[in-house]
Amino acid sequence: MTPSDPLYYLLSMDAAALLAAFSFSIILDLPRYTFGFLAVLLVELGSRRRGKGAVRLPTVSIIIAGHNEAASIRRCVISLREQTVRDLEIICVDDGSTDGMADELYRLRAENLIDVALVCRVRCGKSSACNLALSRARGEAVVNVDVDCTFDRDAIENIVCPLANPEVGAVCGNIAVRNAGASFIARMQVVEYVIGISLGKRALDFFNVVACASGAFSAFRRVALEGVGGMDVGPGEDLDLTLRLRQAGWRIRFAHNAWCLTDVPATVPAFVRQRLRWERDALRIRLRKHRRILDPRDRGATATDLVHQFDYIVTNLLVTLVFPVYLGWLLVTYGDAAWMILGSVTLGYVVLDLISFLAALVVVDRPGLGRALPYALLFGAFNAYFVRAIRLVAYAQEWIFRRSFHDAYVPARVRKQAPLY
Amino acid sequence: MVKISPLEQSVRSGCLPRLLILGALPPGDWHPLSWRLVLDPDAEFDAIVLGEGTGADEARTIVERSRVPLAPIVDVSPTPVAHAEVRVGVAGLASVGDVLAEAAEIVRRVEALPEPVRRASDPALLLLARCATRKTGLAAVLSAAVPDLVHYPAAGHITAPRRHAERLADAGLLARTFFDRLHVCPRCRSARLCVREECSACRGADIDEEPTVHHFACAHMALERAFRSGDLLVCPKCRRSLRHFGVDYAKPGMATVCNGCGHVDGEPVIGFRCVDCGAHHDARAVSTCDWYSYALTAAGEDAIARGALDPAIAPPPPARETLLFLLRQGLALEGHGRRGPALIELALQALPAVAAGQGARFAERARALAVEAVRGELREIDLVVGRDNGAIIYLPETAADAAKAAAERIVRRVRAVVAVELDPDARLVDPRVLLGDLEAAR
Ligand SMILES: [Zn+2]
Ligand SMILES: [Zn+2]
Numbered sequence: 001m002t003p004s005d006p007l008y009y010l011l012s013m014d015a016a017a018l019l020a021a022f023s024f025s026i027i028l029d030l031p032r033y034t035f036g037f038l039a040v041l042l043v044e045l046g047s048r049r050r051g052k053g054a055v056r057l058p059t060v061s062i063i064i065a066g067h068n069e070a071a072s073i074r075r076c077v078i079s080l081r082e083q084t085v086r087d088l089e090i091i092c093v094d095d096g097s098t099d100g101m102a103d104e105l106y107r108l109r110a111e112n113l114i115d116v117a118l119v120c121r122v123r124c125g126k127s128s129a130c131n132l133a134l135s136r137a138r139g140e141a142v143v144n145v146d147v148d149c150t151f152d153r154d155a156i157e158n159i160v161c162p163l164a165n166p167e168v169g170a171v172c173g174n175i176a177v178r179n180a181g182a183s184f185i186a187r188m189q190v191v192e193y194v195i196g197i198s199l200g201k202r203a204l205d206f207f208n209v210v211a212c213a214s215g216a217f218s219a220f221r222r223v224a225l226e227g228v229g230g231m232d233v234g235p236g237e238d239l240d241l242t243l244r245l246r247q248a249g250w251r252i253r254f255a256h257n258a259w260c261l262t263d264v265p266a267t268v269p270a271f272v273r274q275r276l277r278w279e280r281d282a283l284r285i286r287l288r289k290h291r292r293i294l295d296p297r298d299r300g301a302t303a304t305d306l307v308h309q310f311d312y313i314v315t316n317l318l319v320t321l322v323f324p325v326y327l328g329w330l331l332v333t334y335g336d337a338a339w340m341i342l343g344s345v346t347l348g349y350v351v352l353d354l355i356s357f358l359a360a361l362v363v364v365d366r367p368g369l370g371r372a373l374p375y376a377l378l379f380g381a382f383n384a385y386f387v388r389a390i391r392l393v394a395y396a397q398e399w400i401f402r403r404s405f406h407d408a409y410v411p412a413r414v415r416k417q418a419p420l421y
Numbered sequence: 422m423v424k425i426s427p428l429e430q431s432v433r434s435g436c437l438p439r440l441l442i443l444g445a446l447p448p449g450d451w452h453p454l455s456w457r458l459v460l461d462p463d464a465e466f467d468a469i470v471l472g473e474g475t476g477a478d479e480a481r482t483i484v485e486r487s488r489v490p491l492a493p494i495v496d497v498s499p500t501p502v503a504h505a506e507v508r509v510g511v512a513g514l515a516s517v518g519d520v521l522a523e524a525a526e527i528v529r530r531v532e533a534l535p536e537p538v539r540r541a542s543d544p545a546l547l548l549l550a551r552c553a554t555r556k557t558g559l560a561a562v563l564s565a566a567v568p569d570l571v572h573y574p575a576a577g578h579i580t581a582p583r584r585h586a587e588r589l590a591d592a593g594l595l596a597r598t599f600f601d602r603l604h605v606c607p608r609c610r611s612a613r614l615c616v617r618e619e620c621s622a623c624r625g626a627d628i629d630e631e632p633t634v635h636h637f638a639c640a641h642m643a644l645e646r647a648f649r650s651g652d653l654l655v656c657p658k659c660r661r662s663l664r665h666f667g668v669d670y671a672k673p674g675m676a677t678v679c680n681g682c683g684h685v686d687g688e689p690v691i692g693f694r695c696v697d698c699g700a701h702h703d704a705r706a707v708s709t710c711d712w713y714s715y716a717l718t719a720a721g722e723d724a725i726a727r728g729a730l731d732p733a734i735a736p737p738p739p740a741r742e743t744l745l746f747l748l749r750q751g752l753a754l755e756g757h758g759r760r761g762p763a764l765i766e767l768a769l770q771a772l773p774a775v776a777a778g779q780g781a782r783f784a785e786r787a788r789a790l791a792v793e794a795v796r797g798e799l800r801e802i803d804l805v806v807g808r809d810n811g812a813i814i815y816l817p818e819t820a821a822d823a824a825k826a827a828a829e830r831i832v833r834r835v836r837a838v839v840a841v842e843l844d845p846d847a848r849l850v851d852p853r854v855l856l857g858d859l860e861a862a863r
């Protein structure tokens with residue numbers, strides 16, 4: 001080992017220099033993982049102590065809105081009719097489909113598989129379609145599901161269970177990947193969902209800072225939903241709705257035992273497109289529409305609101321924006337040794353994410369997760385470089401061009417009238 | 422030696438065809454001088470004319486009893502019954518004069534038939550002969566007077582003409598022309614159904630359509646009534662006024678609102694109410710029945726010229742074997758989401774007494790007439806198997822209460838059709854018991 005060897009250089013640094021070199025991980029990454037592990041540990045201990053008491057389940061309306069989903073709506077509905085909760089009111093809205101979805105809905109109604117089939121001749125957007133279904137719903141609980149989802153037999157029972165607590169306004173369900181074997185990128189998302197949702201939302205739930213009841217599978221107290229006027233114009237309407245429910249004083253829970261399966265994008269371009277949209281939407285909703293929450297003068301924001309906004313800013317925004325700066329600084333400051341430091345940082349991610357995944361294997365009750373273990377080894381690097389790069393592009397698009405306002409997710413004539421944040 | 426008919430005699434001797442008059446004839450431009458009028462229903466005649474105040478049923482009964490089973494029934498009343506064979510308004514007949522001329526033409530054609538055909542008793546052969554002598558062939562017409570809604574006026578007194586016509590068509594003696602496809606009540610087989618749009622939840626017909634309104638700015642979408650505020654449309658979510666259609670709001674769809682139960686839904690569903698039995702059915706539960714008009718083929722003409730049907734065509738399929746087969750199949754299907762079959766045993770309790778009093782041949786004809794009447798009362802898919810002193814009736818996929826109703830109808834029908842008192846009695850039989858009996862008999 002010679003003095004020009006990067007490893008030698010690294011080992012010869014004093015404590016202060018080492019802290020500086022790994023400052024990014026120490027400041028931005030370690031606290032998040034530490035809090036995460038702590039929360040999971042506490043949750044696990046807590047749930048061991050609490051048994052599931054017998055509670056009266058609320059009456060349930062399921063609302064499903066879809067655009068050109070004729071091929072998959074039947075599978076979704078049948079999966080709902082297989083539930084332990086038998087007397088579900090299922091309301092379907094065809095949002096301007098051109099693939100014969102309306103006919104399929106009427107067929108399902110004729111077979112008594114759904115209760116109401118409403119049809120929009122032109123596309124109105126997912127929010128409006130859901131609002132139409134909501135205007136017709138009679139259940140005490142309203143469960144909003146995506147057409148491409150299917151459900152464990154006890155999913156509905158478990159997702160409405162937390163609504164027995166009168167403070168709870170919405171419950172977010174757990175999501176697993178159906179097409180795990182489709183491709184490498186699908187496998188990576190299995191790991192991502194397990195760490196980010198199954199484990200991550202459990203931790204958020206422990207601190208009462210669940211911020212997004214996903215549009216794919218969430219339950220709402222109907223009076224809470226009606227109280228905030230249902231959904232606003234999308235995209236990102238699920239996050240926006242959850243934030244508005246929080247502001248209205250409702251608690252948001254995560255039901256880790258209410259499982260739904262969904263198909264994730266199986267190709268890299270599809271994955272990138274999806275993430276660009278999600279990240280743009282999150283930025284727009286959190287930092288533009290709901291920036292009030294961050295304003296210290298605003299009395300409406302609670303401590304937990306600040307926590308989840310802060311969590312987003314640190315673990316998503318800062319990590320993404322600062323990481324390239326940190327990389328540049330490393331290169332300038334340490335020259336060749338920068339690669340060594342970066343390698344160590346990456347190794348750190350790999351180890352931390354592997355530990356997270358192993359923790360998930362213990363905590364998360366889902367068969368077949370073990371098969372994703374080899375991919376968990378790669379997840380740290382995948383997340384640190386690839387996903388962050390996508391995020392960086394999304395932030396640029398949104399910050400500079402407000403791309404989310406041009407998203408075809410909402411029909412053009414509706415976009416024109418929607419408020420600009 | 423060839424026997425010469427009375428009409429032939431009269432025509433040869435310059436006599437006119439005889440017209441049996443029922444009811445009061447209207448005044449008009451017809452020429453009674455070209456006919457001889459008969460007023461006594463028991464006297465001989467060549468055609469029957471219906472005036473005011475009579476029914477086709479009465480005429481058919483007279484034809485059936487007479488020695489001229491091919492005689493035409495002519496309706497000259499101001500309100501002709503839809504299923505009268507010859508009347509003003511059908512087949513280009515514009516006046517009573519035309520109608521009577523057509524009747525004379527039929528009489529002439531009937532007279533030209535070979536004697537065995539003219540005096541036949543086989544309903545299939547009679548139907549073929551009627552088809553041959555009527556300008557319209559065996560044309561189907563719609564008639565609200567019969568539960569089938571379809572009637573063959575040219576069939577005259579022959580019951581269940583469709584069954585015979587189908588057999589003749591299968592044998593190539595008649596050619597089918599599609600007439601109509603009708604929905605039929607799965608319970609009583611009547612085609613007299615009311616069709617309505619209904620609420621998908623309570624099946625009530627008191628429903629209204631209402632547009633949905635979509636407010637672009639806040640994504641609110643609901644029934645128009647939620648937005649109505651006097652003459653204005655105001656969004657109930659964001660309290661803004663909707664001012665410009667297509668710019669800040671749209672009406673993307675229609676919803677059905679039930680005034681009965683309050684249910685809001687998309688398109689209404691189609692439902693049927695049976696006029697005859699009152700039952701309500703989903704569109705999916707209602708089956709259909711195809712009806713045809715029939716015309717004589719060259720083979721049919723040959724059969725009439727020969728004066729007889731090919732024996733292979735005439736006899737019905739070996740009914741007992743068919744019954745055995747159907748019973749096995751029906752009972753096997755039961756419990757696989759299908760309704761089981763029902764069986765009715767028809768007993769003509771007075772038949773032995775009739776045979777003793779009026780002879781075995783008379784009793785046999787009365788029994789055959791009763792069985793024929795039963796067939797007319799049943800669905801196309803039902804099977805009637807004659808047996809000593811009665812018949813067994815097989816009703817596939819039929820609930821007990823529907824079978825009970827059918828049994829009552831059968832008894833009424835036999836009483837109405839057969840003039841001799843046969844003291845009919847119809848009761849339900851357990852299909853399994855009969856299946857056992859039939860298998861033991863083999
Ligand atoms: Zn109703
Ligand atoms: Zn509005």
Ligand SMILES: [Zn+2]
Nearest residue numbers: 606609695698
């Ligand atoms: Zn009926």
